[in-house]
Amino acid sequence: MSEELPRNHPPIVSPEAWRTAREAMLVKEKALVRARDALAAERRRMPWMAVEKDYVFDGPDGSATLLDLFAGRRQLIVYRAFFEPGVFGWPDHGCRGCSLGADQVSKLVHLNQRDTTLVYVSRAPQPDIARLKARMGWEQIPWYTITDSFDADFGVDEWHGHNVFIRDGAKIYRTYFIDNRGDEAMGSVWSYLDLTPLGRQEIWEDSPEGYPQTPPYKWWNWNDNYDAEDKPDPQWVAVTDAGEAAFRDPDAPVKA
Template sequence: MSSSAENGRKGGQPAMATPPVVSSQAWEAARQQLLVKEKALTRARDALAAERRRMPWMAVEKAYAFEGPAGKLSLLDLFDGRRQLIVYRAFFEPGVFGWPEHACRGCSMVADQVAHVAHLNARDTTLVFVSRAPQADIARLKAHMGWQMPWFTITDSFDADFGVDEWHGTNVFYRDGERVFRTYFINNRGDEQMGGTWNYLDMTPLGRQELWEDSPEGYPQTPTYKWWNWHDSYTADAPPDKKWVEVSDAGEAAFRKEHKE
């Protein structure tokens, strides 16, 4: 019997049917066997993201209005000058369990996982949360929970029109000048993966914008790793740091080798 099973019984819990304990050689062999499937999953995820970048777009013809810390904004304003916009509908409003001290537990879990938005901004992408709560309540909640993402108030039928009036969900939009297009939507268990920079970028029409990606002709792409920076050090149109380029060259070579296997 494994020690974990013994401890489970001593603690008054049912014994767990834990895996066998093996030698380091056998453990490494098992890891390598599983790694084959993990690599296949990674390739499949990359291929799915490439297909997502080729999804048809839907023109957004209706004007939508939101409230922000500085007043009224349009959907176009939420882009904050960038080409891509990711909008997560969080349930924080009267009638939601936890109001007014807290937002929905599930939506709060998503908010807790959101990475620093500077990395998305560096890829011409804006992430925002939207709810029906007034701005004063949103500001209080963000301060209490330590959340930093932009968060706006829905004032019209945006939530109903984009499938997030009765359940959470993430919509993706693209801006071409003054025109706005809906490019993707994900909800239910799909939202479990949201929060990380890569998962957000993978659902956008432009993707991660790195050279290795299978993207339509003419899409923006830069060398792998080179655009990465500390979240407080991104500057508009600045070339990659020379020292970081040197360090990342080795990583990029390993990346290319990995993708050939």
């Protein structure tokens, strides 16, 4: 790769001019964040579609229904990944785009703490999926085999995409769907939760009355420590309280 800068790169300026430019850009970035939060709030108010059909998948432990994929949690996100005969890369790899997405998936334990499960589904048989997961380091992702019309019924028979569901007991509802460019940003806890009907479930969010919400930051934990605490550690509570104060007062000291 060339080590030369592009010919039409931006001007080189003083630290003071750089800070001025950065502050001007920050105004636009904050507006974008507020607009994204408002869009997520609208998404939480979208109508739901009842799932009337029974779907069955093959999993590492045998047959599984769509309800089983929730793993007992309230919300479910299903990503349709292309790994099957006829897809470029088969049988050694999945679709390059889907594989890039899988590489971005963060530790799912944090998503699970918000009562949300993420799974991948493909047409490939389970032995091939297990082999691919081991080769690519994707062992944390629950990955099932589509056996029926799930992909065609939910708009992912010809292209990748994320379908979002919520359940009321055994009754399942489809709440949202994204594909194409919408898939690019997926992978973080926040990008997934912002697609769900319950959102991040923090008190600052604009959600319908009665939705589950907890104070921000307090529920955060190390990925290996959630089971060890039945309530937030007092020291962490103090840190997050100080952090929130610092957001309101830029001159307030805060230590992690």
